Amino acid sequence: MLLRLALELLCIITSVTSDRYQLVPRPLDSVIPERFYEQNGRVNQPPLITLTEPETIQNEPLYMLIIVRSSSHHFQRRDAIRLTWGNVSDTAEGRVSLVFVVGKSADPTVHSLLLLESQQHKDLLYVGFEDTYANLTLKDLAVFQYARKLMAHCQYLAIAGDEIVLDISGVVQFLADAYDDVAINQHQSEGVRELSICYEFPCCTPVIRENSSKYLVQNGYYEGTLYPSYCSGTFFVIHMGLVGEIYNMMLDTPFFMPDDVWLGIIYQKLGNRVIPNKDYWFLNTIMNPGVLSRINIPDQK
Numbered sequence: 001m002l003l004r005l006a007l008e009l010l011c012i013i014t015s016v017t018s019d020r021y022q023l024v025p026r027p028l029d030s031v032i033p034e035r036f037y038e039q040n041g042r043v044n045q046p047p048l049i050t051l052t053e054p055e056t057i058q059n060e061p062l063y064m065l066i067i068v069r070s071s072s073h074h075f076q077r078r079d080a081i082r083l084t085w086g087n088v089s090d091t092a093e094g095r096v097s098l099v100f101v102v103g104k105s106a107d108p109t110v111h112s113l114l115l116l117e118s119q120q121h122k123d124l125l126y127v128g129f130e131d132t133y134a135n136l137t138l139k140d141l142a143v144f145q146y147a148r149k150l151m152a153h154c155q156y157l158a159i160a161g162d163e164i165v166l167d168i169s170g171v172v173q174f175l176a177d178a179y180d181d182v183a184i185n186q187h188q189s190e191g192v193r194e195l196s197i198c199y200e201f202p203c204c205t206p207v208i209r210e211n212s213s214k215y216l217v218q219n220g221y222y223e224g225t226l227y228p229s230y231c232s233g234t235f236f237v238i239h240m241g242l243v244g245e246i247y248n249m250m251l252d253t254p255f256f257m258p259d260d261v262w263l264g265i266i267y268q269k270l271g272n273r274v275i276p277n278k279d280y281w282f283l284n285t286i287m288n289p290g291v292l293s294r295i296n297i298p299d300q301k
Contacts, residue, residue: 021245024271031204031226035254036265042251048142049128052118054099062154063094064172065240067143070162072105072114072131077162082121085165091172094155100124100162101143103131133214136259144247151240160235171237198236203229221256230264245270 026037057065068086070078078100086098100123105111118124127142129135147157156175160166175197204226208215238246249266256262 021249021270023269030228030268031224032228032265032268033223035223037269043254044141044251046141046145046251048138048145050125050142050146051104051128052115052124052126053146054125055122057097057099057150059153061094062097062150063091064096064156064158064168064175064237065147065150065154066096066098066158066160066166066168067125067147068098068100068160068162069136069139069143070100070102072102073107073110074162075113075117078117081162082123085168088168091169093172093176096168096172098123099146101139101146102126103135103139104128105131134257137255137257137262140259140263141247141250144243144250147240147243148247151243154240157238157240157243158235159233159238161233164234166235175237197238198231199234201227201230201232203227215258217256217258221254227261228264228268230261230267233258233260233263242270242272 023037026032026034066086068078068081081098081100088096088098090096102114102124104127105114114124114126118126125142125146127139129138131139143159147154158171207217207222207225207227210216246266249270253262253266253269
């Protein structure tokens with residue numbers, strides 16, 4: 001009896017602590033301001049308020065969970081995704097499920113429609129903070145908070161915007177060929193931590209300080225003049241085994257925008273290596289929603 005209780009306690013402790021991270025010291029030549037490496041306890045506090053959670057995902061094995069970041073009023077985009085590229089569940093490597101994450105709307109009509117949409121499709125992660133550009137970092141935190149619950153049942157997490165058409169079969173085939181569990185475990189045994197397969201913006205992009213720009217960053221949020229390398233937020237893939245570490249690092253890293261740069265800082269604090277990939281599986285569909293193909297994006301140097 002005592003042995004069983006001890007084993008159960010060990011399982012509880014392991015489940016709580018297994019996704020803690022080891023902070024990599026800040027390199028002397030890093031462009032990231034020192035304050036992002038200061039550990040003074042958690043600066044961002046969970047839990048986030050969730051109004052509805054998807055009912056389409058149970059405790060079933062998944063090869064990939066795709067979470068689409070969508071604005072609350074983008075009803076037509078979500079419907080278009082459900083009818084086209086998002087209408088995929090079975091692939092050669094396993095099941096794929098898709099979830100939309102949306103923020104709260106101040107418009108009561110939009111709020112009511114979101115609740116109806118959630119009841120109808122059961123695929124909305126509807127979080128209780130305002131859906132604004134300034135809150136995109138909060139939305140990222142909500143994505144990882146939710147994905148963390150599914151770590152034991154899923155192999156990959158993909159994050160996308162709602163403005164794209166995605167070739168899911170191309171993504172799955174790429175992962176199966178080049179970055180399956182065997183390859184990732186081999187790299188980890190060699191001391192290489194692979195985090196994200198994405199289009200990488202290399203260091204060192206200048207920080208925008210123009211007051212008229214949507215991407216203005218005040219000195220109080222980011223004191224440096226250059227950004228580190230980071231993944232394009234339009235679409236990227238993460239091995240699910242790292243989601244817990246990323247989530248906890250998010251809680252210990254001050255928020256600021258742009259959110260994809262913030263995630264880039266988190267990657268570097270964890271010592272993870274981004275896998276740059278120029279062969280993209282999506283098209284921006286705002287101007288041409290009828291096209292679905294793989295495209296090649298040239299190096300940005």
